[in-house]
Amino acid sequence: MSVLARSVGNAFRNKIRTAAVVAVLAVAIGLALAMLVANQAVGGKVQELNASVGTVLTVNPAGAQGFDGGGEPLTTAQTATAAAVPNVVSVVGTKALRLETATAASTSTTGTATQQAGPGGGPGGGTSVTTNLQAAIDAGTLGNRNNTSGSTSGSTGSGSTGTGSTGSENTGTAPTFSLPITATGIGAEVDTAGKALNITSGTGLGDYTVASTKALVGTTLATKNNLKAGSTFTIADKTFTVAGIFDAGTTFGNNAVYTTLAEAQALAATPGELSSMVVTVNSMENVDAAKTALQTALGSSKADVTQGQRNLETAVSSLDSVKNISLVAFIAALGTAGLIILLIMVMLVRERRREIGVLKAIGARNRTIGLQFVLEALVLVALGSVVGAAIASFASDGIASALISSNSSTAATTQRGPGGAGFGGPGGNPFGGASQLLTSVTASASPGVIAAGVAAVFGVAVVGALVPALLTARIRPIEVLRGE
Amino acid sequence: MIEVKDLVRQFKSGDRTIKPVNGVSFELEKGTLASIVGKSGSGKSTLLSLLGALDKPTSGDVVVDGVSLAGLPAGKLTEYRRRDIGFVFQQFNLIPNLSAVDNVMLPMEFAGMRKAARLERARSLLEQVQLDPEKQSRRINKLSGGEQQRVAIARALANEPKLILADEPTGNLDEQTGEHIIELLSSLSRDHNTTILVVTHDRSLAQKTERRFRLQQGKLSEETVRPRVAARA
Ligand SMILES: Nc1ncnc2c1ncn2[C@@H]1O[C@H](COP(=O)(O)OP(=O)(O)O)[C@@H](O)[C@H]1O
Ligand SMILES: [Mg+2]
Numbered sequence: 065m066s067v068l069a070r071s072v073g074n075a076f077r078n079k080i081r082t083a084a085v086v087a088v089l090a091v092a093i094g095l096a097l098a099m100l101v102a103n104q105a106v107g108g109k110v111q112e113l114n115a116s117v118g119t120v121l122t123v124n125p126a127g128a129q130g131f132d133g134g135g136e137p138l139t140t141a142q143t144a145t146a147a148a149v150p151n152v153v154s155v156v157g158t159k160a161l162r163l164e165t166a167t168a169a170s171t172s173t174t175g176t177a178t179q180q181a182g183p184g185g186g187p188g189g190g191t192s193v194t195t196n197l198q199a200a201i202d203a204g205t206l207g208n209r210n211n212t213s214g215s216t217s218g219s220t221g222s223g224s225t226g227t228g229s230t231g232s233e234n235t236g237t238a239p240t241f242s243l244p245i246t247a248t249g250i251g252a253e254v255d256t257a258g259k260a261l262n263i264t265s266g267t268g269l270g271d272y273t274v275a276s277t278k279a280l281v282g283t284t285l286a287t288k289n290n291l292k293a294g295s296t297f298t299i300a301d302k303t304f305t306v307a308g309i310f311d312a313g314t315t316f317g318n319n320a321v322y323t324t325l326a327e328a329q330a331l332a333a334t335p336g337e338l339s340s341m342v343v344t345v346n347s348m349e350n351v352d353a354a355k356t357a358l359q360t361a362l363g364s365s366k367a368d369v370t371q372g373q374r375n376l377e378t379a380v381s382s383l384d385s386v387k388n389i390s391l392v393a394f395i396a397a398l399g400t401a402g403l404i405i406l407l408i409m410v411m412l413v414r415e416r417r418r419e420i421g422v423l424k425a426i427g428a429r430n431r432t433i434g435l436q437f438v439l440e441a442l443v444l445v446a447l448g449s450v451v452g453a454a455i456a457s458f459a460s461d462g463i464a465s466a467l468i469s470s471n472s473s474t475a476a477t478t479q480r481g482p483g484g485a486g487f488g489g490p491g492g493n494p495f496g497g498a499s500q501l502l503t504s505v506t507a508s509a510s511p512g513v514i515a516a517g518v519a520a521v522f523g524v525a526v527v528g529a530l531v532p533a534l535l536t537a538r539i540r541p542i543e544v545l546r547g548e
Numbered sequence: 549m550i551e552v553k554d555l556v557r558q559f560k561s562g563d564r565t566i567k568p569v570n571g572v573s574f575e576l577e578k579g580t581l582a583s584i585v586g587k588s589g590s591g592k593s594t595l596l597s598l599l600g601a602l603d604k605p606t607s608g609d610v611v612v613d614g615v616s617l618a619g620l621p622a623g624k625l626t627e628y629r630r631r632d633i634g635f636v637f638q639q640f641n642l643i644p645n646l647s648a649v650d651n652v653m654l655p656m657e658f659a660g661m662r663k664a665a666r667l668e669r670a671r672s673l674l675e676q677v678q679l680d681p682e683k684q685s686r687r688i689n690k691l692s693g694g695e696q697q698r699v700a701i702a703r704a705l706a707n708e709p710k711l712i713l714a715d716e717p718t719g720n721l722d723e724q725t726g727e728h729i730i731e732l733l734s735s736l737s738r739d740h741n742t743t744i745l746v747v748t749h750d751r752s753l754a755q756k757t758e759r760r761f762r763l764q765q766g767k768l769s770e771e772t773v774r775p776r777v778a779a780r781a
Contacts, residue, residue, distance in 0.1 A: 066657070070646075077645050422641045425602060426703065427630020427658045429623075542602040545637070546593070 067432060071439035074412075075447075082444070085408055089401060089448030093521050094455030096397035100517040101456060103390040104510070110383050119153075119348055120258035121355055123341040124368045135366075138338040142362060143251070146343055149357045151350040158256055159249035159328035160339040163195040163299060163321065191332040192244070193300040199243040200284035200319045245285060247299065247321040248339075249328020255312060258342040261322070266293030266308030275326040278307040282318035299323075300331055343369075394517075401448070401521055402528035405441050409532035413437065413539075420536050421544030434533035441529030442522065449518045456514065550576040550599070550711055550743060555608035557594050568594045569605070570766025576759070578710070579741040581734055583754040586763035592747040595763065596713045599745070600633045601625040612710060630658050634704025634742075636714035640696040642688045648674060648699045649684050655706040673702040676739075677732060694725035701732060705740065712737075712744045718753060730756050 076082055123146065127135035138157075146155045253261050253268045261268070261280065269278050279299075281291050286309045291297065295306045304323070312318050329335050345354040351371060359369045413420070423433055557569040568591025576582055586592050597603040599610055601617055609618040612632055620628065634655075635641075642651045652670035661669075674684050677698040688696060697717060704712050714733065718726030730746070730753045737744045746757060754760050760771040 066663075073645060418641075419643060422643070423654070424626070425600070425629060425635055425641075426655045427626060427633075427707070428654075429626055429658070432658060542597050545597075545602070545641070 067436050068439055071436050072443050074436070074440050075443040082447075085404070085444055086447045086451060089404055089444060090451035090455060092397050092401040092404060093445075093448050093452030093518075094459065095452075096394050096401060096521060097453055097456035097514055097517040098459050099390045099394035099397060100520075101510070101513050103387055103394060104513045106383050106387045106390065110380055110387060113380050113383070119345040119351055120371075121343040121345060121351065121358060122256075122258075122370050123343060123358065123362065124339075124370065126364065126366050126368050137334070138341060138367060140336045140338060142338070142367070143341055145361050146341055146358055149343075149354060149361050151346050151354045152343055152358070153346045154252070154344045156250060156252040156254055156258065156342040156344075157325050157338040158251070158340050158342060159325055159332060159334075159337065160191075160256075161247040161249070161299075161328055161332055162192040163197060163245040163247050164192050165198055165245075166194045166196055191334070193247075193331055194298075195245060195247075195300075195321075196298045197245055197285065197289050197321070199245050200282070200288040201243050201315060203243050243319070245319055245321060247279075247323060247328065247331075249323050249325040249331075251325040254342060255317070255322075256340065256342065258344055261310045262312070263308040263310045266306065269307055269322070269324050272324045273326060274324060275330050276324050277302065277304045277327070278324075279304045280308050280310050280322040281306050282320045283309055283311045284315060284318040285320065302331070398520060398524050401445070402524035405445060405525045405528035406531055408444070409437060409441050409529050410535065412440070413532045413535050417539055418544045418547070420539045421541035424539070425541040425545060430537040433536045434530075437533040437536060438526060438529045441525055441533075445522060445525040449521055452521075453514050453518065456517075549578055549613060551611040552599070553609045553611065555595070555598055555610065556606045557591075557598055557603065558606045567606075567766045569598065572608070572763075572766070572768045574761065574768060574770070576711075576743050576745065578743055579737060580759060581737040581744045581746070581757045582759040582761065583746045583748055583757040584761045584763055584768070585747075585749060585751065585754050588749070590763045591766060592763050593715055595768075596715050596745070596747060599711070600635060600713045601628050630655060631707055632710045634706070634709040634712040636697070636700050636704050636712065636717045638716040638719040640693070640700045640720075642696055642700055642703070644689045645687065647685045647687055648679060648691065648695075648702075651688060651699055652702045652706055655703060659707050669706070670702070673705055674699065676705075676736070677702045693721050694728065697721060697725075697729055698732070701729070701736070705736065705742070708740070708742075710743060712742055714744065714746045716747055716749070718748065718750060726750065726753060 123138065123142075125135045125138050140157060143155045143157050146152060248256055250256075251272050253263075253272065255261055263280065264283065266280075269276065269280060279297075281289075281297075286292070286306070289297065291306050291309075293306055293308055296303050297306070298304065299321075310318075310322070312320065323331070325338075326335075329337060343354075343358060345351045355369050355371060359367070362369070420433055424430075552572060552574050555569055555572040556567060558565050558567040568589075572595060584592050584595070594603070598605050601610075601620075605618075609616050611617070612628070617625065617628065629635075643654070646654075649667065649670045652673055653666040656666040656669060671684060675681070679695060679698050679702070683691060683695060688699065691699065697720075701712075701714075701717075704714075712733075717733070718729050721729065733744050733746060734756060736742060746753075748754055761768050762771060
């Protein structure tokens with residue numbers, strides 16, 4: 065029988081009480097661990113967001129974004145103006161095109177469809193051209209709902225609603241709506257948010273400023289159309305070669321094609337025109353100043369300068385508050401666990417005063433008895449931690465998302481992009497909005513974090529048990545033994 | 549050898565001071581079985597706790613084999629209790645959730661003895677106090693009073709103490725069991741050559757000890773000294 069064995073034995077002296085204590089401890093420890101896991105997950109996400117969206121400004125024609133709105137287009141000449149603004153590191157022009165699958169387009173008109181009022185699109189900036197590519201995204205409920213007006217106009221008078229109809233003009237198949245593919249001409253190897261393209265196979269386009277029939281295709285679009293590096297496809301009856309495949313990380317972002325800027329301008333027959341400019345600033349601190357300077361340089365009647373990560377900033381700040389809340393909750397739960405241990409051990413010491421006196425009478429050192437009580441507390445904490453870790457691994461995901469949704473509901477009202485643009489229009493920010501980001505935080509209980517949390521719990525438990533353990537030193541055997 | 553020199557212990561209760569031990573002196577040779585009788589509240593337990601370093605005297609000293617307790621710090625007093633003293637209490641005061649063997653092994657563990665040696669010695673001691681072997685692994689609260697007191701005596705012997713202090717060890721036992729316990733203490737004092745001081749208010753039990761003291765009004769007086777041989781007869 066060692067001190068440890070005795071402590072374990074003592075921990076189970078009153079089994080019902082031990083079970084109750086362990087249950088209460090498990091709740092506190094489980095909560096602490098879940099909060100720590102949530103804190104770590106959110107912290108990681110914040111870091112990731114800060115790294116991915118540092119210093120990018122987007123310039124759109126005043127009054128327009130993506131394919132929506134009106135106003136005068138931006139021009140290549142303006143990129144020089146933008147580049148001259150202090151702290152601007154680079155300016156990349158983009159030209160957005162909407163690619164319509166040829167068969168779908170031919171149901172309404174024959175030949176190259178230009179300036180077709182695209183599904184969900186308004187008048188203005190966007191240019192639609194045909195392609196032989198099939199979109200990798202099914203229209204689905206959202207697509208069909210979003211595009212009811214567009215497809216209605218396309219199918220009016222088709223007469224295909226009646227059974228047995230043999231309309232000669234029609235192909236016989238109902239003109240099912242297919243989503244457009246986003247094609248963007250880019251002046252450098254970056255996406256429309258200014259992030260470097262992640263090319264997973266093949267190569268880039270080389271010189272992005274000259275026209276070329278090379279293109280980059282998103283992963284899902286490539287899979288859908290059986291494209292590899294070297295394959296060919298057509299845009300506006302012109303044959304393009306796939307130079308490389310890229311992964312944008314989102315389904316929407318991967319249903320896209322990139323060409324060189326000059327090529328896209330040629331396809332749209334609008335040389336020198338830009339849909340947007342992606343401006344990179346040298347550091348986070350200078351972003352606000354550069355934004356103002358850029359707006360002044362370009363003229364507010366001509367261009368809207370928006371901070372690409374504005375909605376991300378909201379997301380980051382709301383994630384930051386989640387992080388702080390979870391940290392406070394972690395500390396509170398940890399403190400509660402410590403307090404529970406403290407109170408239980410004080411109770412046990414009082415209950416066993418006589419026994420402690422006897423042990424001292426027969427020669428036990430104060431530290432032997434103190435150690436015995438600390439070990440007993442640790443046995444209880446160990447059991448509580450096992451149960452608590454199980455609770456945490458089940459609960460942390462739920463707790464994290466509960467924390468986040470309660471926080472992002474306030475953020476959601478302010479997270480709309482500038483210029484009234486809704487969630488990710490074609491060619492828009494692949495990050496649809498803060499809520500999408502927030503839900504992508506997965507609080508998986510990693511063993512390392514759990515281990516660190518359990519270590520913290522044990523640290524607090526030792527402190528909590530030390531106070532009552534020190535109380536045992538003050539028990540004088542003569543006083544407790546005289547009671548007989 | 550135990551020397552007790554002019555020991556005084558006074559308590560203040562309210563504005564009254566009482567001196568249950570008021571100038572007690574005596575000596576005990578090694579291996580003596582001695583008894584103290586006295587009325588309830590006469591200060592017998594107080595005297596024993598002074599001898600066992602559970603309490604500090606107001607004045608006077610206890611010297612054990614030439615070492616004075618008066619000059620020892622707390623840590624040394626704990627060591628003195630662990631190594632030189634064995635306590636036997638009226639209420640047995642065993643640890644209820646431990647087995648008989650585990651209880652006997654406790655003082656040896658505190659003294660740093662190795663586990664195998666502890667177990668062997670505990671079993672042999674329990675044999676000497678005549679506890680049935682099958683009861684050695686039983687939890688204390690599953691044993692009778694007499695059996696518990698045997699275990700307590702074995703525990704007192706664990707570290708081969710110089711002095712065993714037994715405070716009314718038969719007080720909670722029936723007459724016959726009490727007699728067995730006194731006989732056991734008597735034979736142990738002979739076999740181990742251990743000094744044993746027993747407090748009792750049972751005169752017939754006191755008769756069986758070699759030296760008999762009476763505590764009265766804080767003073768100790770000795771009754772007739774019987775030769776050792778006679779005591780064993
Ligand atoms: N700590 C104490 N404080 C006050 N009075 C005490 C204390 N300890 C013992 N006494 C008193 O000293 C007297 C002797 O007590 P005790 O030694 O227990 O007697 P006995 O063991 O002979 O029955 C009693 O009157 C008791 O009330
Ligand atoms: Mg007494």
